[in-house]
Amino acid sequence: MLEVINASKTFAKGTPNEHKALDHLNLSLKEGEFVTILGSNGAGKSTLFNAICGNFLLDEGSVILDGKNISYLPEHQRSASIGRLFQDPMKGTAPNLTIEENLALAYSKNTKGLFRFAITKKDREMFCEALKRFDMGLEDRMATKIGLLSGGQRQVVTLLMSTIVTPKLLLLDEHTAALDPATAEKVMAITNDIVHERNLTTLMITHNMGQALTTGSRTIMLDSGAIIFDIKEEERKHMTVSDLLDMYSEKKKEEFDNDRILLN
Numbered sequence: 001m002l003e004v005i006n007a008s009k010t011f012a013k014g015t016p017n018e019h020k021a022l023d024h025l026n027l028s029l030k031e032g033e034f035v036t037i038l039g040s041n042g043a044g045k046s047t048l049f050n051a052i053c054g055n056f057l058l059d060e061g062s063v064i065l066d067g068k069n070i071s072y073l074p075e076h077q078r079s080a081s082i083g084r085l086f087q088d089p090m091k092g093t094a095p096n097l098t099i100e101e102n103l104a105l106a107y108s109k110n111t112k113g114l115f116r117f118a119i120t121k122k123d124r125e126m127f128c129e130a131l132k133r134f135d136m137g138l139e140d141r142m143a144t145k146i147g148l149l150s151g152g153q154r155q156v157v158t159l160l161m162s163t164i165v166t167p168k169l170l171l172l173d174e175h176t177a178a179l180d181p182a183t184a185e186k187v188m189a190i191t192n193d194i195v196h197e198r199n200l201t202t203l204m205i206t207h208n209m210g211q212a213l214t215t216g217s218r219t220i221m222l223d224s225g226a227i228i229f230d231i232k233e234e235e236r237k238h239m240t241v242s243d244l245l246d247m248y249s250e251k252k253k254e255e256f257d258n259d260r261i262l263l264n
Ligand SMILES: Nc1ncnc2c1ncn2[C@@H]1O[C@H](COP(=O)(O)OP(=O)(O)OP(=O)(O)O)[C@@H](O)[C@H]1O
Pocket: 011, 012, 019, 020, 021, 039, 040, 041, 042, 043, 044, 045, 046, 047, 048
C-alpha cells in the first residue's frame, strides 16, 4: 500500500546548518498494516511524514501510495488520500468554525473535490452518529466552535475529520502526547477501534516504547534519518522495553566503534 523508496532529504544544503534528515530510507507497508515509529529527537520521524505528505520534494527517492507514484504530487492533492494527526489538536482544524462545519469541510473536500459548505440533513445525521460513538457528548455540541473544546475533544474531532472518508493512509504524529493520561488512553482506544474496523494502513509516531510495542503489529526505529530496527511478528511479541533499549545501545555502540575505526 505504501512504499518509500530510497528517500533522502538534506535541509540547508551548502550552509553551515546543512542536515541530512532522511538518509536513503526504505519502508514498505502492506494494506491494513499498523506500524509504530520510535526514534530520538531529531531522528527524522516527522520529516518522514512530511515527505509522504508532500510538504517538500525529496532530493532522491520516491513515495508510492496504492500503486501510484505520488512523489511529485503537491501536498493538497496528496491530502485527499492521506489523513494526518499532530500532537497539537488545533492543527488541521479551523478553530473559529463549529464542529459541524469542520466535519463538513473534511467530508466535502474528500468527496466532492472542493470545499462545499452546504450541510444536508443526511450529512448532519451522519456526523451526529459518528460523534455519538465516542461517548463524549460531542453530538450535542455540533454548533460549538472547535477552539472552545478541550484538547481531548478536539483530537477526537480531528480523528473523525481525518477518517470520515476512509483515507488510503493514516499518519499519527504523537497525537495523544499532549493529552492527560486518561484522555490519551481514551483517544488511543478510539484510534485502535477506527484503524481496525476500517483496516486502515497506519503509521504512528510515539516516544512511549511500551505503547510502540503493544500498538499495531510492527515497530520501526529511526536514527539519523534511516530505519535501524524493523521489529515484527514473533520477535515483537516477545520483546520488552528493556530488550529494545539494549538493542538500541548495542547499535549505538556499534556505530561509535565504526566511527572510531574510521577516524583511526
Ligand atoms: N524544514 C526544515 N528545515 C531545516 N531543518 C529541518 C526541517 N525539518 C526538519 N529539520 C531537521 O531535520 C532533523 C529531523 O527532524 P524531525 O522533525 O524529523 O525529527 P523527529 O524525529 O520528528 O524529532 P522529534 O521527536 O523531536 O519531533 C532535525 O535536525 C530538524 O532540525
